[in-house]
Amino acid sequence: MARLFTALVPPEPVLDDLAAALGPLDSPLRAESRAGWHITLGFYGDGDDPVARTKWLVQAVDGLAAPRLRLHGFGTFPKVGWAGVEADDALDRLARAAGAGVERPYKPHLTLARWKQEEQERGRAALESLEGYSSPWWVATEVVLMASTRTAEGAVYTPVARCVLSGV
Numbered sequence: 001m002a003r004l005f006t007a008l009v010p011p012e013p014v015l016d017d018l019a020a021a022l023g024p025l026d027s028p029l030r031a032e033s034r035a036g037w038h039i040t041l042g043f044y045g046d047g048d049d050p051v052a053r054t055k056w057l058v059q060a061v062d063g064l065a066a067p068r069l070r071l072h073g074f075g076t077f078p079k080v081g082w083a084g085v086e087a088d089d090a091l092d093r094l095a096r097a098a099g100a101g102v103e104r105p106y107k108p109h110l111t112l113a114r115w116k117q118e119e120q121e122r123g124r125a126a127l128e129s130l131e132g133y134s135s136p137w138w139v140a141t142e143v144v145l146m147a148s149t150r151t152a153e154g155a156v157y158t159p160v161a162r163c164v165l166s167g168v
Contacts, residue, residue, distance in 0.1 A: 004146065004160065036154075050145070069137070143162070
């Protein structure tokens with residue numbers, strides 16, 4: 001069963017820039033596939049109806065401004081490493097409209113790697129190349145409703161719908 005969530009997907013030049021700054025990650029760190037790099041807005045869980053969620057999302061983001069943002073620095077949660085996000089106020093409004101911040105405070109980020117608890121320090125050290133990093137700025141012109149399916153190799157993300165945002 002797929003889990004649904006909404007996300008912003010950085011454009012290819014931003015992903016290229018991040019990949020160059022990050023470099024390869026060593027095992028036992030499980031690098032998130034570049035194809036899966038995204039900034040989550042709202043998470044809806046298992047069993048959510050894609051058709052109903054798409055209708056809801058179109059209404060929720062209707063008329064909202066497209067945020068201007070960039071990737072900036074890095075951080076970690078337990079067992080997860082990420083690139084940070086710097087953005088204008090439109091990102092916060094968009095994230096709240098998409099359901100972010102309901103269960104926990106919203107911390108925009110792009111997940112880069114996962115690791116076992118005992119690898120926390122090694123994981124953090126692997127991301128130190130992003131200390132002081134800033135990607136080029138971009139405007140996120142659409143919100144993507146995604147389905148996440150677990151496989152033996154990790155999650156596979158599939159776009160379900162796209163909602164275009166208003167200009168800035």
